[in-house]
Amino acid sequence: MSAGTVAVAVLQDAGISPWEMYELSIALTVFGIPHRDLADPWYRLRLCTDEPGAPHGPDGPGAPHGQGFSLRTGHGLDALVGADTVIVPSVPEACVEEGREVPAALVEALREAAASGARMVSLCTGAFALAAAGLLDGRRATAHWQHTAELAARHPSVTVDDSVLYTDDGSVLTSAGATAALDLCLHLVRRDLGAHVANQLARRLVVHAHRAGGQAQFIEAPLPPPGDDGLGPVLQWAVEHLAEPLTVNDLARRARMSPRTFHRRLLEATGTTPMRWLLQQRVARAQSLLESTDLPVERIGERSGLGTAANLRRHFTRAVGVSPTAYRRSFPTATTATGPRPGASRRAGSPGSTAQAPVE
Template sequence: MLETVAVVLMDDVTPFEFGVLCEVFGIDRTEDGVPRVDFLVCGEEPGMPLRTSVGARLTPEYGLDAVARADLVAVTGVKLRDEDQYPVAVLEVLRAAVARGATVLSVCSGAFVLGAAGLLDGRRCTTHWRYVDQLAERHPDALLDPDVLFVDDGNVITSAGTAAGIDACLHLVRREQGSAAANAIARRMVVPPQRDGGQRQYIELPIPECTADSLSPVLAWMLDNLAIDHTVAALAGRARMSERTFARRFVAETGTTPHRWLTMQRVLHARRLLEDTRLPVEDIAARCGFGSAALLRHHFNRVVGVAPKDYRRTFGAVHSGPELERSSSGAQQNR
C-alpha cells in the first residue's frame, strides 16, 4: 500500500525534482479516482528554510521523526558533496526506513544520498548519466546500470534525470495503486503514462524539431487499434514516410522500437482489463492484439513479472469467479 509519503529535504535541494514528487504524490486527486496520500515534507529542523539550487528556499513542515510512519521515503536531487557531508540524521532515517520494510526512492542525484546511507551496495541502481562515473567510483559494490530511466530493486528505486523521476514515480504508483491511478495522474500532468524503465536515458538520434512530423497521431491511432496487426510498412505508410525513416523517427520519439512499444502498450491495456473487468483472459488477449492467451501470458509475465491470473487475483477490482477462468466456449483459460 501507498498511504503515506515522506520527502526528505536538505540544503541545496533541486526544486524541479522536488516538484515532481509533489505533483505525483502531494496533490489531492481523489476526484480523478486516485487514492489519497498523506504527503509529508520533512527536514532535520521543521520550519527552518533550506537552500535550493536556484536561490529560493524551501521550508519543511515536519521533522525527521515523521519519516517513521511513511510507506515511501523519497529523496530529491541535491548538489553533490563529499560522502561525509550528507547529514548523518538523514542517512539514519533512510537506513531505518529500509530496515522496517518501507520503500525508498531517489530522483537524479538523490542516488548519492542513498549510496552514502549504504543502501546501494549489492543492489541494481541508476542515476543521471552525468554522474554515473562518480557514483560507480564512490560505490563500487553498487550494481549500476548507466543506460536506463529507472531501476526498481524492490524497496529501493532509483531514477535518472528529472523526466526519468516522473517515470519512476508513476511506475511506483502503478505498482502500488494500479494502472488506473497512474494513468489518471499522468493525464493531469500531461505526460506518457508509462515509459519502459529499461529504455536508454538518451538517444543518439535527435528528437525531430518539426512538430508537423511528429508521430503523435500515429501513436494515438495505434493505441486506439491495439487489437489489429501492425507492420512497420503499414505504419510508415500512415505516417507518410519510408520504412527506414519511420523506424528511426520512432526510436527518436519513443526511445524504443515500434514492436517493443506496441507490445508494452498491449501489456498495459491487458493490465487495465485484468484490473477492471471480468473478461476471460482469451478475450483480453484478443482485445489487446496478442491473438492467444498463451502469447499474452508470455509477454505479460516478461513485463509484469507474474502471470495474468495471479495479477488479477491481487489487483482485480472485482473478485475472480469461475467465469474468469473460462472463455465463452468453456475452455479453461489463464493457467
C-alpha cells in the same frame, strides 16, 4: 499496496538549486495534491528535513535572494521512520560535484526507515544518499547519465546502469533526472493504485501515460560535423537518404575517399564507425516516425532503412530498450503523415485538483 504516507527528505543546504527543486516539486505534485475522485484515500505527504522550521529553497540561508520562494516544514529526518515510502529527490550539489560526503544524519535516517520496512526511492542524485546508506549494495540503480560515472566510482558495490529511465527492485527504486523522475513517480502510483489511476493522473499532468523503466535515457546519434567539407555534406546527404540501401563504399565514394580513409575520418569526427553511425541515424528516424505518425511498423522499417518489421524491432529494442510498439504508446497525441492521429485534437486531460495537500 494502497496509498499511504510518503515522506520526502530534503536537506538544508546553502539553498536548493533549480534542478534540485525540480525533482522535489515532482514528488510534491504527484503525491501531495489529492485526487480523491481517482483514489480515496490519496497519499499523505510528509516533508522532512534536517533543520525543521528553517526555509529551504532558492531564498534559503546562504542562497541568492530574489528567486521568489522557499519551503518550511516542521518534520525532522526522524519522521522518515514510519512512512510507507521514503523519497530522496536529490542531495546537495557539493555531494556530487565536490565529492562531499552525504550528511550522516540523512544516512542514518534512511537506514532506520529502510529497516522499518519503508519502500526506498531516489530521484536523480538522491541515489548518492541511498548508496551512502548501503541500500543500493548489490542492486541495480541509476541516476542522471551525467552523474552515473561518479556514482559507480564512489560505490563499486552498486551496479549502475546509465542507460535506463528508472529501476525497480521491489523495495528500492531509483530514477534518472528531470522527466524520468516523473516517470518513476507515476510508476509508483501504478504499482499502488493501478494503471487506470496512473493513466488518469498522467492525463491531468499532460504527460506520457507510461514509459517503461528500461527505455534508454537517450540515444547517441552523432550529427554530421559542421564545417568539415569532406564529411559534413556526405553525412547530411546520408541522413536525407536513409531509406536507400547505403553502404560504406557508397558514402566513401561520395566523399571522394577510400573506404579505409572514410572509416578513419568518421571515427575521429564522431567516435563511431560508419555502419554504426548509419544504424544510429536509422533508429533515430524510426523514433521520430513512431512519435509523429501512425504508419505501421513495416512502413517505418522501410522509411528508416531498417528493412523488415522484424529487423526494425530487433535493432530498435536493442538500442532503445523497449519495442517500437511500447515506445509509440508514449506518444498518444502524435500526428499521422496525413493528419492528426485519432484523439489528437482532444484535450490531453482535465486540470487536476488544486486542493491543499494532506500534510501530517
